[in-house]
Amino acid sequence: MIVGITGNYCSGKDLACTIFEQAGFSVIDVDSIGHKALAAKKREIVRVFGKGVVKNGEIDRKKLGAIIFSYEKQKEALERIVHPWMIRKVREMVRACGNCVINAALLVEMCLFPMCDYVIAVDTQLDMAVKRAVKREGLTPDEARMRLRAQKPLKGKLHFVDIVIDNSKTIPEFEFRVREVVENLIHRT
Numbered sequence: 001m002i003v004g005i006t007g008n009y010c011s012g013k014d015l016a017c018t019i020f021e022q023a024g025f026s027v028i029d030v031d032s033i034g035h036k037a038l039a040a041k042k043r044e045i046v047r048v049f050g051k052g053v054v055k056n057g058e059i060d061r062k063k064l065g066a067i068i069f070s071y072e073k074q075k076e077a078l079e080r081i082v083h084p085w086m087i088r089k090v091r092e093m094v095r096a097c098g099n100c101v102i103n104a105a106l107l108v109e110m111c112l113f114p115m116c117d118y119v120i121a122v123d124t125q126l127d128m129a130v131k132r133a134v135k136r137e138g139l140t141p142d143e144a145r146m147r148l149r150a151q152k153p154l155k156g157k158l159h160f161v162d163i164v165i166d167n168s169k170t171i172p173e174f175e176f177r178v179r180e181v182v183e184n185l186i187h188r189t
Contacts, residue, residue, distance in 0.1 A: 001099045002115055003185065006107035007122035008151045010132035010144070012167035012174060013103050016122055019178045020101040023186065028093045030086060030104035030112070035061070037082040037089075044081050049074070069143075069150045083110055091115070108157045118185060123154055124167040 003020065007013050017027045038045065038059040045059055053064045068075040087110055090102060094115050104112055113119050126148065133144035158164070163181055167174045 001117050001185065002094055003101045004107045004113055004116035004119040005101055005103050005122060006105060006113075006119065006154075006157065006161070007124070007167075008129060008154055009105060009147050010129040010136065011122045011124045011154075012165075013105065013122050015167075015171070015174065016120065016165065016178045017101050017103045019175060020182055023179075023182045024099060026097040026100040028090055028097070028100055028102045030090060030102060030106070030110070033086050033089050034082060037085045038064075040085055041081050045078070048077055048081065065147075069146050072150070075150060086110065087112065105151065108160050109152065113160050118162045119160055120163045120165060120181065121154055121157065121161040122165050122167050128168060 003025070005013050005016050005020075017029070021027050038061065042054075042059055045064070046054060049064065049067060053060055053067070055063065064078070068078050090104075090110075090112055094100060094102070102112055102116065104110065107113050107116075107119065126145075129148055130141050130144040133139050133147065134141055137144070139147070165174070165177050165181060
């Protein structure tokens with residue numbers, strides 16, 4: 001079974017994936033694949049964005065992020081460079097696993113959802129996502145809001161989603177709900 005988990009930045013996708021992993025699913029972390037794509041596509045990224053996005057011979061994600069989260073056209077340019085490479089890697093990984101979960105904020109935008117038997121969206125309130133981003137990533141609240149505004153709202157993707165899990169309450173409540181979903185999906189097969 002292939003399950004896609006999507007949701008906006010700092011919504012709780014990683015925690016949901018951890019619970020799926022505890023239930024025996026392999027996790028395909030598309031964000032991690034994206035980091036590898038930056039290295040694989042470094043030459044093309046430098047050609048488009050300039051040498052200013054390189055630090056110590058590597059693409060500086062913080063510098064590149066400041067550019068792409070400020071200008072939609074720049075974000076689209078980066079996506080045209082890295083997304084095809086990332087999609088190929090995800091397809092390879094899906095073919096190699098049995099039960100797996102694809103953790104991807106851009107599951108719909110990257111057209112990864114057709115690979116999935118089920119698509120789950122993790123939803124949370126904006127202020128909670130901002131607080132998590134500040135705590136986890138060390139961003140300012142304004143930087144966190146800028147990243148969240150750069151993503152398409154979840155409500156525009158809901159017609160691709162089978163299950164929505166709310167993560168606006170406590171962590172134990174969210175974990176309980178995810179475990180319920182995992183059990184239900186396992187029993188469907």
